[in-house]
Amino acid sequence: MSSVLYDTPGPRARRRSLIGSVVTGIAIAALLVFIVFRVAETGRIDAELWQVYTDPPKGSSAADVWTSLLINGLGATLRAAAVGGVLALAVGLVLVVLRMAKPRWVRYPATGIIEVFRGLPVILLMFFGVLGLGMPIFQGVVFGLVVYNAAVIGEILRAGIVSLPSGQAEAGSAIGLTQPQILFSILLPQAIRRMLPSLISQFVVLLKDTSLGFIIGYTELLRILRINTEFFGESYLFVLFFVGAAIYIAVNFLLSRVAIWLERRGSMKAAGGAVHADAEHAEAHAEGEQKP
Amino acid sequence: MEAVVENLPLYWKGFRTTLVLALVSGLIALVWGTILGAFRVSPVPPLRAFGTAYVEIVRNTPLTLVFFFFVFVWPQIGPSVPFFISAIAALSIYTASFVCEAVRSGINSVGVGQAEAARAVGLTFTQTLSIIIVPQALRTVVPPLINVFIALAKNTSVAGGFFVAELFGVARRLANAHPPDVIAVLIGVGIAYLVITIPAGVLAGYVERKVVFAR
Numbered sequence: 001m002s003s004v005l006y007d008t009p010g011p012r013a014r015r016r017s018l019i020g021s022v023v024t025g026i027a028i029a030a031l032l033v034f035i036v037f038r039v040a041e042t043g044r045i046d047a048e049l050w051q052v053y054t055d056p057p058k059g060s061s062a063a064d065v066w067t068s069l070l071i072n073g074l075g076a077t078l079r080a081a082a083v084g085g086v087l088a089l090a091v092g093l094v095l096v097v098l099r100m101a102k103p104r105w106v107r108y109p110a111t112g113i114i115e116v117f118r119g120l121p122v123i124l125l126m127f128f129g130v131l132g133l134g135m136p137i138f139q140g141v142v143f144g145l146v147v148y149n150a151a152v153i154g155e156i157l158r159a160g161i162v163s164l165p166s167g168q169a170e171a172g173s174a175i176g177l178t179q180p181q182i183l184f185s186i187l188l189p190q191a192i193r194r195m196l197p198s199l200i201s202q203f204v205v206l207l208k209d210t211s212l213g214f215i216i217g218y219t220e221l222l223r224i225l226r227i228n229t230e231f232f233g234e235s236y237l238f239v240l241f242f243v244g245a246a247i248y249i250a251v252n253f254l255l256s257r258v259a260i261w262l263e264r265r266g267s268m269k270a271a272g273g274a275v276h277a278d279a280e281h282a283e284a285h286a287e288g289e290q291k292p
Numbered sequence: 293m294e295a296v297v298e299n300l301p302l303y304w305k306g307f308r309t310t311l312v313l314a315l316v317s318g319l320i321a322l323v324w325g326t327i328l329g330a331f332r333v334s335p336v337p338p339l340r341a342f343g344t345a346y347v348e349i350v351r352n353t354p355l356t357l358v359f360f361f362f363v364f365v366w367p368q369i370g371p372s373v374p375f376f377i378s379a380i381a382a383l384s385i386y387t388a389s390f391v392c393e394a395v396r397s398g399i400n401s402v403g404v405g406q407a408e409a410a411r412a413v414g415l416t417f418t419q420t421l422s423i424i425i426v427p428q429a430l431r432t433v434v435p436p437l438i439n440v441f442i443a444l445a446k447n448t449s450v451a452g453g454f455f456v457a458e459l460f461g462v463a464r465r466l467a468n469a470h471p472p473d474v475i476a477v478l479i480g481v482g483i484a485y486l487v488i489t490i491p492a493g494v495l496a497g498y499v500e501r502k503v504v505f506a507r
Binding site: 017020021024025028038115120121127128204208211212215216222226234237238241244245248249252253 | 335336337338339342348349351352353354355356357360361364365368369370442446447449450452453454460463464467474475478481482485486489490493
């Protein structure tokens with residue numbers, strides 16, 4: 001990847017780097033082992049605690065625990081993400097169409113809406129939905145996700161449209177298409193395809209943000225961890241948290257992989273010349289796209 | 293409206309806490325993220341693996357989960373710390389992974405020829421990185437870094453859900469205390485966030501244009 005930064009090592013350098021690798025490798029491994037031991041000393045990862053996943057105490061069954069985690073917890077997380085994602089994409093499309101419109105009285109308000117909602121924390125928007133607009137919790141969570149992500153998606157799509165060569169729109173008007181026709185049948189389809197990796201990265205962000213529902217009382221994966229801990233007792237917190245975190249990371253990791261795979265496929269299709277360079281640029285852009 | 297005017301001092305206090313959270317954890321994340329970025333391009337495989345694993349895990353973890361860890365799980369396995377410190381730890385650790393990615397893509401954006409030329413004149417890895425690559429990478433790194441910090445400023449709001457009285461914490465408290473004025477209270481808090489994020493966004497756009505023109 002960045003092997004241009006150093007020479008292909010000769011025998012001496014190879015030996016040196018081997019020693020360096022072994023030393024740092026041992027140091028990192030030692031650090032990890034030390035951490036595990038320190039945690040083990042507190043007794044929070046004792047073997048019988050892990051039985052909560054196979055043979056839990058208090059008369060509940062392993063199926064109960066896994067159902068609560070995967071169906072009630074992850075299920076609620078994914079439901080909010082799916083509804084929020086679809087609506088955000090729809091609203092984002094409307095916003096970008098308004099943003100690219102000719103008349104100023106359409107363009108300026110759309111720009112303002114995008115800039116304002118992009119600059120607000122999602123949790124504040126969820127809170128506004130629930131308390132300010134009196135929505136039920138689920139709708140409030142979805143409201144926050146949609147308002148924020150629609151603004152971001154609008155901006156992503158606009159960047160995609162702007163990055164297209166100007167000849168695309170010019171060719172459209174040369175064959176007599178109207179402005180809306182150019183936008184809908186020439187610019188947007190290309191922009192969406194070009195920005196697909198960024199859109200998926202943004203969907204990962206949206207999925208992560210569903211966990212903010214925990215703060216305003218939506219029963220999703222994190223809340224289920226809390227509820228299960230209260231049921232089984234505080235000593236189970238670590239083992240319950242560990243698997244909950246693993247579920248989150250696994251789901252997001254898979255989605256991120258899809259984004260990277262699409263990126264690769266996209267840049268392979270756009271082979272040759274300037275288009276390729278453009279796609280590479282978009283790729284570099286998309287790579288760092290997942291906003292914290 | 294009254295609830296907003298009466299509680300302006302409280303708003304101001306929340307605003308200051310938000311700024312302190314963002315600045316302190318931003319600074320820590322900048323240093324730690326740059327070190328991680330160096331790990332990820334280093335010739336030592338274990339360091340590379342560590343950097344990659346850190347970024348892949350942390351970037352795919354929701355910030356709320358990181359907060360959950362430091363506020364609820366950590367006190368069971370380590371020394372207990374004030375909520376403010378937990379918030380700084382969570383925000384720094386989370387943001388560092390995004391700083392690392394910005395730094396790494398900045399380093400990768402510097403032309404291959406630059407590194408090759410540096411090696412051709414006999415510079416070592418450290419020299420190549422510190423004299424040739426980093427100074428050039430810095431200008432490409434700045435706009436995405438500003439965006440990372442804008443996101444950080446917004447992310448401090450999660451601390452409000454975990455017992456820190458920053459802007460969102462203030463919003464919760466006031467909203468519960470003055471139900472009829474909820475909309476005014478929340479709009480007030482929203483404006484306070486926009487005061488930070490919109491100028492920073494304009495700055496990022498300006499710097500980005502400057503960098504593009506200089507190329």
